[in-house]
Ligand SMILES: Nc1ncnc2c1ncn2[C@@H]1O[C@H](COP(=O)(O)OP(=O)(O)O)[C@@H](O)[C@H]1O
C-alpha cells in the first residue's frame with residue numbers, strides 16, 4: 001500500500017474576479033513508504049502547490065467531476081477538519097522550506113523545541129529529543145545560537161532538525177537546497193539520504209536542482225499543473241535503492 005496517494009488533485013487560485021490560475025489540473029501521485037522522491041519541473045509548474053496539498057497544509061479543490069482523494073497509509077485525509085489535519089502534520093510529518101522559516105528571536109534549540117510543542121511533547125523528553133536532533137545534523141555545539149549567528153547551511157540544518165525531531169514518517173521539503181551553495185547542498189542531501197536509509201523515512205523533495213533529483217530514488221516530473229512523468233517504469237516495483245557501494249578511494 002502506498003504511504004501517500006493522491007488522485008484528482010486540482011487547485012485553482014483566484015487572483016481577481018476574472019483572473020484565475022490553474023496551478024494543478026488533476027494530479028495523480030503515489031509515494032511508497034521508504035521512498036526518497038524528487039518532484040521536479042519548471043518554476044510555476046505546480047510543485048509547491050502539490051507539496052502543500054500532500055503535506056495537508058492546503059486542501060485540494062472540490063471537483064465538479066470525480067472527487068479529490070488523498071490517502072495517508074490508506075486513510076482518506078482529504079476532507080478532515082483543520083484540527084485533525086494539524087494533528088497529523090505535527091505528529092507524522094516534518095517540513096523543510098527554502099527560506100528555512102526559523103523564528104529569529106529563538107535559539108536553534110528553541111526553534112527545534114517548537115516542533116515538539118506542536119506535537120504535544122514537553123519537558124525533558126522534548127529537550128532530549130531536540131538536543132539529539134541537533135546532534136544528528138551536526139549542530140549540537142550551536143544549540144544556543146540564534147539564526148542570525150548561523151550560516152545559511154547551518155540554518156537549514158536547524159530546520160531539518162526541527163523537521164526530524166518528532167521522528168515523522170514523512171519529510172516534505174520545498175527547495176531545501178535552493179539557498180545553499182553546492183557544498184552545503186551536498187551535505188543537506190546526504191543528511192536526507194542518511195535519515196531515509198537509517199530510519200526508513202519517506203522523503204519528498206521539491207527541487208529544480210538536477211543534482212538533487214539524481215540523488216533521489218525517483219523523479220516525478222511536473223509541467224503546467226500536471227505530472228508529465230511519474231518516474232515509474234511500468235512493471236518495475238517501487239522500492240528504495242540500496243546504499244551505493246562505491247569503492248573507497250585512497
Ligand atoms: N497563493 C497563490 N495565489 C495565486 N497564485 C498562486 C499562488 N501560489 C501559486 N500560485 C500560482 O500557481 C502556479 C503554480 O505555482 P507553484 O505551485 O508555486 O509552482 P512551483 O512551485 O512549481 O514554482 C504559478 O502560476 C503560481 O504563480
Ligand SMILES: [Mg+2]
Nearest residue numbers: 047048049174
Ligand atoms: Mg515552488
